[in-house]
Amino acid sequence: MHPMTRWLDDDEQRTWRNFVAATQLLYAALDRQLQRDSGMPHTYYVILVGLSEAPERRMRMSELATWAQSSQSRLSHAVSRLEERGWVRRERCPEDGRGNFAVLTDEGFTALAAAAHGHVEEVRRSLFDVLDPEQIRALDDICATVRSGLER
Amino acid sequence: MHPMTRWLDDDEQRTWRNFVAATQLLYAALDRQLQRDSGMPHTYYVILVGLSEAPERRMRMSELATWAQSSQSRLSHAVSRLEERGWVRRERCPEDGRGNFAVLTDEGFTALAAAAHGHVEEVRRSLFDVLDPEQIRALDDICATVRSGLER
C-alpha cells in the first residue's frame, strides 16, 4: 500500500509544534482583537480589504473567493452576513446572468477604515515587532515557498 | 487617543499576505486530509496526541486545554464529541471534586495511530519537503520567537 511513514525527527517535531503554536496564537490574537474592536472575524476583514482594493470596490464572487482563499460557499455566506450589516451589497452581473458582484458600500469602507488601525497594530505587535529584519526576510521567503507549493 | 497608525510598508505587506496565504492553505490542506481520511479536524488530532503522550494517557481538562492551546470551553465540547466516538472518556478527579480527567481509550489510541501516518505525510508534503534545511531552522527560530511573544 503506502510506504513506511517518514516520521518527524525530534528537530522536525519541535519545529512543527512551534509552528502550530505560533500560528494558532497569532490568529487567536488577531481574531480576538478584530472581534472585540470591530465585530468581525479576520476572514471578513480580508474580504473587505479585497473589495476596497478592487476597481470601483467591486469584484465577482468567484474572483473574490479566490483572492480571499475562501471556498465559494464560505464567501457566499460571509457576503450575506456583510450585506445584513450594510457593508457589502450584491449586484447582478449584466454580461453573465449567473454572476454576481460583491460591492463594498460606503458604510463598509468606513467600517474597514475604522478597523484597520487596530488590526495593523495587532499584526505589528504579534509578528513584526518581535522579529528582526533578517527573520522577516526569511519568513517572507519561506511563506512564498510554502504558498506556491500548495497553490497547485 | 492612540498614536498614528504605523502602516505596513510594501515589503511588510507582501510578507504578511504571504504568511496569511501560506498558513491558511496549510491548515486547509491538513484539515481536509484529516477529515477525509480519519474523520476528525486537526484540533481533535492535537487533543488525542496530547493524551497519548501523557502519563497513563490521561490529563486534567485544564492542563490539556493549555497543552492544546484551546479554550476550556472548546476543549470541553471537543471531549464530549470524542467521548461519543468512544475515543476519550472522562473520569472525576479524586483529589479535587471540581476536576476531571480526560482519558484516552484504547479505541482512541487505535484511531490516533491509524490517523498518524497520513497526517505526518501531509505535514511533510506541505511544509518540510518544500523547504531546505536552512529555511527549516529559520522557521523554527521564528516560530519560537513569535510564540514566546504571544504566550505572555
Place this chain on the structure above:
DNA sequence: GCATTTTACTTGAACTCTCATATACATTGG
C-alpha cells in the same frame, strides 16, 4: 465556622465553516 471569592469545568446560544445539493444561466455539439 461560615460567608466570600476563586477555580475547574460545563452548558446553550449565536455564529462561522464545510459539505452536499440545488438553481439558474451559459456553452457546446450535433
Place this chain on the structure above:
DNA sequence: CCAATGTATATGAGAGTTCAAGTAAAATGC
C-alpha cells in the same frame, strides 16, 4: 435549435468555535 454539459452562485444541514452564564467544589479571610 435543443439536449447535454459546464459554470457561477446560493442554500441548508451538520459540525466546530466563541462568548456569556451557570454549577459545583475548593480556598480564603475574618
